[in-house]
């Protein structure tokens with residue numbers, strides 16, 4: 001039989017129920033605020049670093065990314081899953097593994113290997129990423145650590161389609177970040193100061209300016225579909241609030257800075273946006 005909700009969560013624990021759903025409501029409010037502010041102005045790092053300098057003292061960029069992404073994405077997630085979570089089925093462990101695949105890469109490997117223009121970032125930017133990450137990562141770890149999935153969920157189309165989307169998005173995101181990284185090594189020795197920006201070509205870059213954001217967006221759509229959760233949904237919407245707005249600013253930045261920027265490219269979604 002097809003269950004609209006293939007899991008049970010906190011049926012006998014009113015307190016935890018309201019902590020979970022209360023944080024989801026707070027998350028939804030943060031999504032709306034993020035979308036409004038980032039649509040108006042890009043967060044001042046990378047290409048948009050010079051937009052504002054009122055974000056506090058400078059800290060090492062690599063350390064900033066590790067702090068804002070690995071602390072909540074790996075450490076907090078593991079603590080919540082194992083110490084606060086009670087459900088221990090194959091689905092719970094599958095979701096834990098998927099999340100860690102993304103965040104061990106994004107929170108540790110990615111910051112160590114990327115070739116940033118600037119070695120420093122304002123602490124305020126790091127902190128502005130860290131706080132919402134803690135909230136969204138807590139609710140997702142809370143959900144996948146406590147939801148009791150139906151025993152036959154392993155052949156449910158939501159899980160299968162979600163996993164396929166997750167893997168496709170993950171692959172696109174990694175490929176696009178690798179391609180951006182390779183731009184600086186192609187143009188000269190990075191260590192000798194090649195920190196400029198170049199037009200990326202090839203693959204999805206022929207259609208959109210930000211395939212790295214597109215890939216991650218597809219990944220979180222897959223996560224939401226596979227977990228079939230509101231926690232996944234608010235996290236995916238938070239990603240969308242960043243990806244749509246920042247890709248729009250990046251796209252405008254490319255057009256303003258490169259006279260011959262390919263005119264048919266879109267910002268984030270091929271042929272549409």
Ligand SMILES: NC(=O)c1ccc[n+]([C@@H]2O[C@H](COP(=O)([O-])OP(=O)(O)OC[C@H]3O[C@@H](n4cnc5c(N)ncnc54)[C@H](OP(=O)(O)O)[C@@H]3O)[C@@H](O)[C@H]2O)c1
Nearest residue numbers: 046047114115116117118180183197198212213216239242
């Ligand atoms: N889940 C979320 O809410 C969220 C939010 C933001 C980002 N992310 C993820 O985090 C990762 C990095 O995001 P990001 O915003 O830092 O991406 P980004 O602005 O595209 O930059 C990625 C890297 O490529 C370099 N780069 C970008 N465009 C370049 C060009 N035209 N020529 C040469 N180098 C270029 C950047 O250098 P500079 O640093 O010197 O600009 C940086 O090292 C992505 O995988 C993204 O999906 C997730």
